[in-house]
Amino acid sequence: MGAAKGERGMEKARRHEEKVRRRAEDISRFYLRAGRMPSFSEIGELAGLRSKNSVSKLVGRLEGQGVLRRDEKRRLIPGPAIGGRTVRVLGTVEAGFPSPAEEELSDTLCLDDLLIQNREATFLLKVSGDSMSGAGILPGDMVIVDRGLAPKSGDIVIAEVDGAWTMKFLRKKGAQVVLLPANPRYAPIRPKSELKVAGVVTAVVRKYR
Amino acid sequence: MGAAKGERGMEKARRHEEKVRRRAEDISRFYLRAGRMPSFSEIGELAGLRSKNSVSKLVGRLEGQGVLRRDEKRRLIPGPAIGGRTVRVLGTVEAGFPSPAEEELSDTLCLDDLLIQNREATFLLKVSGDSMSGAGILPGDMVIVDRGLAPKSGDIVIAEVDGAWTMKFLRKKGAQVVLLPANPRYAPIRPKSELKVAGVVTAVVRKYR
DNA sequence: TTCTATGGTGAACGATAGTTCACTGTCAAC
DNA sequence: GTTGACAGTGAACTATCGTTCACCATAGAA
Known part of the structure; x- marks a missing residue:
């Protein structure tokens, strides 16, 4: 499969991306509730994956996206997006909300760390x-x-x-x-x-x- | 050794308590920096303990004090005091600061959760x-x-x-x-x-x- | 159709984590 | 002195964790 993708392929890719995003959110929620990162098997349960290898691949991808990270000991730690205690920062009051809810390009900060x-x-x-x-x-x-x-x-x-x-x-x-x-x-x-x-x-x- | 402690015993106990408190703080700092709880060996390094058994005892004590907790899977998670993103709440401006820095009786809240x-x-x-x-x-x-x-x-x-x-x-x-x-x-x-x-x-x- | 990239399965494998046991050293109480 | 608590050591031991390998199934591209 080369670089160019057909229409159906695009659609599938988009849907899959959505799935990955939802799984990232699940992990984030777990971290917030439990106060720690889920283990691979727990991620498996969260995502509905029965094989730890699938989880490993998922984690690898999320690592690539910067959602998850690892410390020096290769242990999973939350990436900047996870850990949740962060809010999206939009421009000024005059600028208002970017209409199509373009969240991604706005940066995010943590109120605690700010104050x-x-x-x-x-x-x-x-x-x-x-x-x-x-x-x-x-x-x-x-x-x-x-x-x-x-x-x-x-x-x-x-x-x-x-x-x-x-x-x-x-x-x-x-x-x-x-x-x-x-x-x-x-x-x-x-x-x-x-x-x-x-x-x-x-x-x-x-x-x- | 019964309930009553001599003067020297009191002094020793107090000093030891201080030591435990400092170790709890180290753990708390680790959690804040690393985004995860330290393993037993890491706690050992932090506290200067070479035996994991010592760490086990320390953790047990901190559990008793409510500083540390464990989830259903017996994994270490931060107690309410740890995790740090909380600030002490003192009274009003008029009341000012309780003179002898009586922090303990004041409650504590998390800015994120508040806002x-x-x-x-x-x-x-x-x-x-x-x-x-x-x-x-x-x-x-x-x-x-x-x-x-x-x-x-x-x-x-x-x-x-x-x-x-x-x-x-x-x-x-x-x-x-x-x-x-x-x-x-x-x-x-x-x-x-x-x-x-x-x-x-x-x-x-x-x-x- | 055939080909191939990709998501997923399942099992085997080190590695590390946390538990437990027996033991030492110290210091206050007796 | 003797005794008893208690912090700490060190070494087994087991469970679990995350990695890795071979393999299956699907679906778009060719």
Whole structure:
């Protein structure tokens, strides 16, 4: 069979491709549910293959597509597409959705990896009060706070001033340190005694539904 | 050796516990890096144990603590603490950080699971334009959009009106449908011909650092 | 029709994984 | 001292895993 394929051949190839894709999804789901990759026999069960050799061929193909990968010890590990905790990134709001649902050309990213650098030092706080509403941080939002970062001027920080905790912009002018709210109804804070910065806000998350 | 332990015994037990904890962390890191659980021999390398039996005992203990688990086939899978993609949740901004870093009593959640319901139908869009700045959605933010949800009045939606894509509040009054910006400098949109709602905004994410 | 690429079967085969057993060394309790 | 728990060693042993080989069946291309 040469390079050129007839019409019927194309149709068959397409259908087969679909089958492989579905099997890849099954494997992905398995990984997500079980927390580990399925063994070859388990993949066999998932895909309805009775021979481990068939599985071996399937895995080889999925490897070629980058769906599956192997580590140094040739053990199966999830490829970038699998492991599921990733979302497709489309363009901007203006661009809207690419009409024919051209997902493939869009890249994909993992929200966790995007939002969290050092997991050990990271915490979530729920926002109450509207002192930062001018910066788009509303009551009820969640802020992601990193205790490990060195606070710089311009950062939004969680700080303890005179016994109370607040979230404000940090502004440093020479040795002077000021905490600025993002709401004109609140006054800037010039800490008298000491200013304990507990962490830097690295991200904000708001959930609607 | 009965229940009561002497002072020196306590000290030793504490130190040993610390050791076990560190080993659990190593395993957790391995899982995160490699995408799979380490084998017993690999755990041995990680923990500095030369005998697989030692590893077996260690694993048994970690199982008891709920750090590790096994599935029906007795294969090692990550316990709830491992697998890492979870962040500790502390109280509110006002409450601030519990002073002595009392992490244990705070619960922990996974950002992905929080923000995404049906992964297949979910996309990320970058916001441009400030027509929703009144609702705390600023240019440069990322919105998480679910195509699968039925848009309800009050939702923020991504819609195509008269050929252009926008993000607005959806307001339904009877049969009438209006798209409301959250910025007084923009006018409400009453779609003439047709209104194609492509998805509902379920969350907003903004990254600072 | 014949040819051939390809998906699939089934069995035989190392290799490795995890279990189990007997044993050592150490340290706190007695 | 003696004793008892307990971390760790090392070596068998078995199950399972993934590879590999020969082979079948199908269906499009020639």
